[in-house]
Amino acid sequence: MSEQISTQPSWPFREAERVAARLKQKGKTEALFETGYGPSGLPHIGTFGEVARTSWVRKAFTDLTGLPSRLLAFSDDMDGLRKVPDNVPNKEMLKHHLGKPLTKVPDPFGKFDSFGEHNNNMLQDFLNEFGFEFEFASSSDYYASGRFDNALLHVLAHHDAIVEIIRPSLGPERRASYSPILPIHPRTGIVMQVPIDQVDVEHGTVFWTDPDTNTKFETAVTGGAAKLQWKADWAMRWHALDVDYEMSGKDLIDSVKLSSAIVRALGTEPPVCLTYELFLDDKGQKISKSKGNGLSVEQWLTYAPKESLGQFMYHAPQRAKRLFFDVIPRATDDYIAAVAALPTAEKPHENPAWHIHGGELPEHAGSPIGxxxxxxxxxxxxxxxxxxxxxxxxxxxxxxxxxxxxxxxxxxxxxxxxxxxxxxxxKQFRAPGDVERGALLDLAESLKANEMVQYPGATPAEQLQNLVYAIGKRHPFAPLKSWFDCLYQVLLGQVEGPRFGGFIALYGIERTIALVETALARGVEAA
RNA sequence: GAGCCUGUAGCUCAGUGGUAGAGCAUUCGACUUUUAAUCGAAUGGCCGUGGGUUCGACCCCCACCGGGCUCACCA
The missing domain is CATH 1.10.10 (Arc Repressor Mutant, subunit A)
Incomplete structure (x- = not known):
């Protein structure tokens, strides 16, 4: 057995190795990484995860091979608007544009020329906020500009083969009508999901019938006059752009399979794909934008630094993880631990902080306290x-x-x-008993009268501590400890607490008085 | 129906071939004019079950049992 000091690489490096192998096989000298965005719009925590993870693979690829690479953020903004989203204004207006490509639907927010453009801008702003390095691509632009024309004609030439690949995965009804070509209706502008009567490979057109009017049309597949159905679209894009790497959630496993089969039918090897597990909410359900369950990026960033979100995304992408508020502290501390370990790490590539910070820790990273x-x-x-x-x-x-x-x-x-x-x-605040009430009143009055100066102590904290102690003594508390228990339970709502003099000094005398008075008032209500 | 993940300490989970780990919880101790943060220590595991591969398995392979998710004429 040969000595395998196999420095088991981290997953981004394992992925990068696969990409490098693909490039070598194809004789390519530049890698194209892609991340895709559905038409339903707004960026969410999964978007962050996908771009972050893809960026880590890309960085690892650079480290491994020294070859150049690009990350294309591809927006499916030519997809038809299927339903009116809940979270936008002008819903009534949108109703009149259902079925049209998003870039042909007016922006319900009134800020951009189209809904698609609005979403595209949201996406780019979102990615820029995190400092991701990417190139944005619009499906509508690519179709309209003719960049996909050759590939689209290629698809048309393989129309029947593609139908055969997809057909077994469809139910009986759709099976009869399926075509990878979706013509844009020349009059209504709607993306038509209709049977294709005939394919004219030579002229690059398809013939179809409007089911409402029974009118027959001939539509070019090029130049944005038609688009492709999702799985074929994905495959065509892989083929046209020669995408080397793309990851997706496990809900897309079947799509990856079918799109891979299609792209092979087109004569191109599919990209290296990684399927990651989905994020679950506190009840173990898939997180979805429409349900609004789980946790949003905004929420996460309210409660912890963005680096901790990176830590969460880094760890074990192929394992399902609960994404809820209570995972934040741990992710944050895992990150802090990783930062602390990185400078002396024997295998820095296995340290999440290496990836999160692109190989180099910024100044003042990390924290001495968890x-x-x-x-x-x-x-x-x-x-x-x-x-x-x-x-x-x-x-x-x-x-x-x-x-x-x-x-x-x-x-x-x-x-x-x-x-x-x-x-x-x-926190559970309990109401004070009679003795406690007297002592608390005494405390408030004493604080107001600035009695603390009569007590020994080098600092206000010590003087206050002695004052609190003295008050406890001049009221009939059985063990003196119960006076302190009272302070914690009645004033702070917890079983135990800090040294109280120090607490008052930090919290402020005025505010402590207010705290006491609030607690006494609460006691009255309860009684 | 197809596919994916998962089963490790009381709880939440790390740990992909070489002496079973962390955090929290529990118990004890230190510090303190009562405390708490904190610090130190202890307790606690047939690593789901049964086979296989191996000098060696929590780890790889097979089967089974349990828990969960995703997909199935939307992308």
Missing amino acids: FAMLLNLASVINADSPEMLWGFIRAYIPGANAETYPFLARLVHHAIIYNRDFVAPK
């Missing part, structure tokens, strides 16, 4: 401002601030919001 710990801390001290957290952080890392630890500063920002939205609402 996100989970920050969340814990935020909860304990009921943090609602960054300064409160920094106060405690500085006890741990003297002198730390947002400038010396910029990434930590971002974590602090997110921790406060995460705590506010997910942790704080679940």
Whole structure:
């Protein structure tokens, strides 16, 4: 057995190897990576995942081969508008344009020349926000400009073969009418899904009949007068552009199979394909834009830095993963751990941070404190401002601030919001008993009277601590500990809490008084 | 009907051929005029079942059982 020090490559490198092998076989010296976007429009978390993952494979390919490559973000904006989306204005107007290519439908938002253009701009803005390097491509442009003409004529010449490939996958009804060619109706502009009566390969046209008017038409397949049905479209594009790599979700497994068969019929080897598992919501259901379940990119970025989303997408793309709020802290801490490990990593290519940052960590990447710990801390001290957290952080890392630890500063920002939205609402505040009520009133009055100055201590925190302690003593608490339990449970809504003097100092005396008064008022309601 | 994923500590999950891991939870300890963050330690696993390959299997192959998802005349 030969020594296999097989530095088992990370999945982007494994994929890159496959791409390199394909190029070698074809004698190509440049690789084309593609990601596709359906017509239903707005970019979502799956879009991010697909582009991020494809970009990682591309980067690995560059590292591996030194060859140039391109990433084409291809928008299916010539697809017909099938139904009016729920989340747009001017629905009534859109109804009148159902069936037309998206680039022929007016923009319901009124900002662009067409709905398709609107979506295309949203997509590009979205990708640019993350700094992805890509070239945008519009299906409508490619069809109209004639860039697909040769390939379309090629498809026409293989019309029957393609029909035979698709037909077995169809139900009886569609089986009778199926054609990969969808003519655009010359009068209504609608993408027609009709039987093709006859194919004229020589003239590059198809003959069909309008089912409503029984009018017969002859339509060129070139120049944007017709488009292709989805699976044939995909295959034609692979063939025309000679795409080397494209990944897709497992819901498209059958499409990949059929499109691969079609592209082979056209005489081209299909690209290297990767099927990734879908993202599931908290109940294990597929995340879909229309259902609005799961988690949006915006939501993720509200609660954690974008690098953590990259971490989530990096890990095991071929495994189904739950994509819900509660996975955010872990993804963030996994990322932080990866950053910490990267500088001394023996196999940097296996480290997610290497991929997320394109091979080189930015300055000030990483954090000396984990996100989970920050969340814990935020909860304990009921943090609602960054300064409160920094106060405690500085006890741990003297002198730390947002400038010396910029990434930590971002974590602090997110921790406060995460705590506010997910942790704080679940807190259980109990009403104070009679003794407790008296002591709390005493506390509020003492704070107002600035009594703390009478107590020993080098800092306000210590003086406040002594004041709190003294108040506990002058009220009949059985064990003194129960006074502190009261503070935590009544004021902070948690079983245990921080040293209270320090808490008041950070939280602010005025606000602590308000906190006490709120708690007392709550007690009255409960009683 | 076809396909894909999955079964590892109480929970959530890492771990693709070489002595079973992390986080949380639990227990104990340290620090503290009560605490908490934190730090240290401990407890805890026939790695779904049965075969096979191998010097060696959580890992590779086969079968079975359990859990789940996706697709089936839209893209």
